[in-house]
Amino acid sequence: MTAQNISRFWEWGRKIICVGRNYADHAKELKNAIPTEPILFLKPPSAYVREGSPILVPVYTSNLHHEVELGVVIGKGGTAIPQSAAMEHVAGYALCLDMTARDIQDECKSKGLPWTLAKAFNTSCPVSEFIPKESIPDPGNVKLWLKVNDRLRQSGCTSQMIFSIPYLISYISDFITLEAGDLILTGTPKGVSAVQEHDELQAGIEDVVTMSFRVDRPEQ
Ligand SMILES: O=C([O-])CC(=O)C(=O)O
Numbered sequence: 001m002t003a004q005n006i007s008r009f010w011e012w013g014r015k016i017i018c019v020g021r022n023y024a025d026h027a028k029e030l031k032n033a034i035p036t037e038p039i040l041f042l043k044p045p046s047a048y049v050r051e052g053s054p055i056l057v058p059v060y061t062s063n064l065h066h067e068v069e070l071g072v073v074i075g076k077g078g079t080a081i082p083q084s085a086a087m088e089h090v091a092g093y094a095l096c097l098d099m100t101a102r103d104i105q106d107e108c109k110s111k112g113l114p115w116t117l118a119k120a121f122n123t124s125c126p127v128s129e130f131i132p133k134e135s136i137p138d139p140g141n142v143k144l145w146l147k148v149n150d151r152l153r154q155s156g157c158t159s160q161m162i163f164s165i166p167y168l169i170s171y172i173s174d175f176i177t178l179e180a181g182d183l184i185l186t187g188t189p190k191g192v193s194a195v196q197e198h199d200e201l202q203a204g205i206e207d208v209v210t211m212s213f214r215v216d217r218p219e220q
Pocket residue numbers: 018019020021022023026030067098100105186187188
């Protein structure tokens with residue numbers, strides 16, 4: 001096997017671990033309680049989609065939402081990583097969207113069922129190019145934004161996170177061993193809203209990266 005290059009982490013087939021309700025303003029807009037411990041869920045590697053390919057609206061949803069998030073790419077694996085050593089396990093970052101079938105998620109919540117079909121479908125994890133660690137010296141203070149058809153919908157700063165990146169790495173690794181190539185989605189700020197077929201999504205991390213994706217229907 002040839003050596004894998006972390007800058008193409010989406011090809012590694014590793015875990016995508018997502019943190020929910022990590023911004024109080026987003027928890028409030030969906031009328032959810034502010035969590036006292038991180039809320040975790042997973043997406044499979046088949047959720048990845050890269051610029052140039054469309055985000056496909058699952059046939060079973062009529063309320064597909066965008067959630068812009070900072071992704072943390074793990075470079076060195078570990079279990080029970082102390083917060084003080086957590087940043088040594090980070091290779092870099094990626095701008096990510098946690099595409100969410102909100103109607104399905106609402107149904108799952110009301111029935112007490114898992115969110116899998118709301119969160120883990122094909123193309124539910126659009127990602128930017130890999131951002132080397134050095135390009136974001138303070139990941140706890142970067143501005144994220146997202147526009148739909150040139151209209152600003154989300155704008156937030158990672159300083160608003162309830163649980164910091166070192167805390168999340170340490171917390172997750174107590175239960176789920178982290179491996180090189182894993183990606184952690186750190187939650188979304190407020191402003192989530194519905195997208196439709198043919199919409200153009202543009203998102204960025206201020207001064208670091210931008211990306212754009214088109215929304216499409218899968219061919220029947
Ligand atoms: O679906 C949700 O509201 C939870 C979530 O992913 C987030 O807060 O980023």
